[in-house]
Structures are given as structure tokens and as C-alpha cells.
Amino acid sequence: MYLKPTLPAIFLSMSLWAQAPAADQSQKVVATVGGKDITQADIQKMLSAFSPQDVQLFQQNPQNILSQYYLFIHLAEEADKAKLLEKSPYKEQFEGLKLQLLRNARINEENNTFPVTPEMIESSYKQHSAQYEQAKIKVIYISYAGQAVPPPGTGTAALQAAAQSALAATQGKRSEADARTLAESIVTQLRSGADFAKLVDQYSEDPVSKAAGGDFGVIKAVSEYPAELKATVFALKPGDISEPLRQPTAFYIIRLEEKGTQAMDEVREPIVQALRNEHMNQWMKDISASYQAVIKDPDFFKTFAPPALPGAPPNAAPPKR
Numbered sequence: 001m002y003l004k005p006t007l008p009a010i011f012l013s014m015s016l017w018a019q020a021p022a023a024d025q026s027q028k029v030v031a032t033v034g035g036k037d038i039t040q041a042d043i044q045k046m047l048s049a050f051s052p053q054d055v056q057l058f059q060q061n062p063q064n065i066l067s068q069y070y071l072f073i074h075l076a077e078e079a080d081k082a083k084l085l086e087k088s089p090y091k092e093q094f095e096g097l098k099l100q101l102l103r104n105a106r107i108n109e110e111n112n113t114f115p116v117t118p119e120m121i122e123s124s125y126k127q128h129s130a131q132y133e134q135a136k137i138k139v140i141y142i143s144y145a146g147q148a149v150p151p152p153g154t155g156t157a158a159l160q161a162a163a164q165s166a167l168a169a170t171q172g173k174r175s176e177a178d179a180r181t182l183a184e185s186i187v188t189q190l191r192s193g194a195d196f197a198k199l200v201d202q203y204s205e206d207p208v209s210k211a212a213g214g215d216f217g218v219i220k221a222v223s224e225y226p227a228e229l230k231a232t233v234f235a236l237k238p239g240d241i242s243e244p245l246r247q248p249t250a251f252y253i254i255r256l257e258e259k260g261t262q263a264m265d266e267v268r269e270p271i272v273q274a275l276r277n278e279h280m281n282q283w284m285k286d287i288s289a290s291y292q293a294v295i296k297d298p299d300f301f302k303t304f305a306p307p308a309l310p311g312a313p314p315n316a317a318p319p320k321r
Contacts, residue, residue, distance in 0.1 A: 144179035
């Protein structure tokens with residue numbers, strides 16, 4: 001749940017650069033900024049608080065990032081010396097940022113420290129085992145031409161047929177009806193004992209799976225494949241041949257090779273995250289239920305005028321959100 005902040009946010013969250021580096025870190029000076037020596041230890045400490053994206057920016061242009069960082073530190077130190085956080089509107093803004101940081105820290109702590117036990121993981125795995133189904137399949141891919149649409153006002157059956165024929169000729173593909181007929185014929189042959197690999201080689205038009213003898217790989221319940229394809233696959237038994245499955249540009253003939261469930265170790269991290277999310281949703285729901293405002297005086301809120309913001313001129317328009 002916790003996300004590392006971007007570069008400006010990192011600067012805001014870090015303490016001033018007065019702390020001494022650990023004794024076991026190198027003290028070799030590798031740069032200077034504003035007359036200050038920067039050691040290897042300083043660089044390591046700075047980068048330890050950076051996100052991977054910010055580290056990448058540093059690697060691309062270390063001079064620019066070092067310049068920005070130490071300018072940021074200098075300006076923050078100057079503001080601290082001038083006690084600007086004791087003045088309006090900075091005092092109020094700082095309090096707002098502090099509250100936001102504390103709120104986020106509390107949420108992160110609740111999420112990160114919620115104990116997920118092995119028993120909870122095993123129970124969730126068994127309860128949601130359908131989510132972890134997987135199947136290995138082979139396919140034969142029979143393509144057809146896309147649907148042609150005649151110009152507006154010319155929607156006669158003859159023109160539609162002519163447009164479809166023209167598109168099929170241009171794309172070098174058969175019509176959908178012809179593709180279905182061929183696919184149904186292949187299914188009949190396969191269910192009568194024909195060799196799947198031979199029919200793949202003879203008919204399939206997907207070069208990748210065809211080169212692998214029809215192997216399509218593993219389909220998982222959570223894979224981003226069309227729902228109807230997954231439903232067809234998981235309804236089969238090993239060795240079964242599906243009916244032709246229509247997709248936008250082709251029919252798939254599927255043979256199920258094997259079906260099973262992912263090992264628990266393979267899905268342990270997603271289960272832990274799901275359990276944490278479930279806990280957090282309930283936790284936030286319970287807390288929110290305790291803090292539902294009850295309006296006692298509706299008239300007050302109808303006539304309420306907010307006070308002027310600190311430092312804002314009289315009659316200033318409220319800030320846009």
C-alpha cells in the first residue's frame with residue numbers, strides 16, 4: 001500500500017543534512033555543492049530514500065539532481081532559521097501536511113503490520129481455489145475476413161455481399177460462414193480420431209502456435225483472455241475437443257491437454273495482499289461508521305460563510321479545488 005514519494009516529495013520528507021554518515025561508509029569526496037564536500041556516504045544515504053525512478057534520474061544526470069537536492073536543503077534550512085513555520089499561512093499549511101502524513105502513516109502501519117498467518121493463507125487458498133485454476137491447451141486457428149460495412153444509404157443485401165466479398169479478397173481470407181464450416185469439419189475429424197498435430201499443420205493459421213504443434217501455452221483463471229475462451233477451456237476435460245469458438249477474426253478449436261491448480265507457493269504473495277486488502281476494507285468501513293457526522297442545525301450550514309484565509313485580501317474569492 002505504501003508508495004515511495006517522487007523526488008520533490010522525498011525532499012520534503014527528509015531531515016536536514018546534518019547527520020553524520022555511518023562509520024563503515026566511505027568518506028571519499030566525490031563532488032562539491034555550494035562549497036560543501038559530498039562524500040560517497042552522502043550519496044548512498046541520499047539514494048537510499050529515493051524511489052527506483054528517482055535513482056534512474058540520478059544516474060542519467062547526477063550533476064542536476066545533486067544541484068536540485070542541495071539547493072532544496074539550503075532553502076529549507078533558511079526557512080527553518082527564519083522560523084517561517086511559525087507564521088501564517090505557512091503554519092496552517094504545515095499543520096495540514098502534518099495531519100496528512102500522520103493519517104497516511106497510520107493507514108500504512110495498519111496494513112503493513114496486519115498479521116497474515118500460514119493458516120489464513122491456506123484457508124484462503126482452499127476457499128478461492130477456482131481463482132488459481134490453470135490449463136494447458138492446444139489450438140487450431142481458422143481465420144476469416146472482418147465484417148465489411150457499406151457506405152450509408154447503400155445497405156442492400158447485394159451491396160453488403162459485394163463489400164464482404166471484396167474485403168475477403170483484399171485480405172486473402174475466407175468468409176465467416178466458410179470458416180465456421182471448415183472449423184466444424186475439423187472438429188468432426190478430431191473427434192473421430194484424426195491426428196491433432198497433422199490437422200494443425202494442415203489448417204491452423206496462427207504461425208506461433210502452429211510452429212509449436214498447436215501449443216497455446218497455459219491459460220489461468222486470472223489471465224486476461226476473453227471470458228468465453230476461459231469458460232470454454234475450463235469446461236473441458238483432458239483430451240476433449242471444443243466446439244469452434246468464435247472470436248472477432250477467427251474460430252478456435254481447442255483441445256485440453258491438462259488442467260490443475262497453481263501451487264500455493266506460486267500465489268502466496270497475491271493471497272497475502274488480498275487478505276491485507278480485505279482487512280483494510282473492513283477496518284476503514286468500521287472506522288468510517290464511527291465518524292459519520294450528524295447535522296443538528298441545518299440552518300447554520302445554509303447561512304455559513306467561511307472565514308478569510310490567512311494572508312488573503314478582503315473579499316478574495318475562495319481557492320478553486
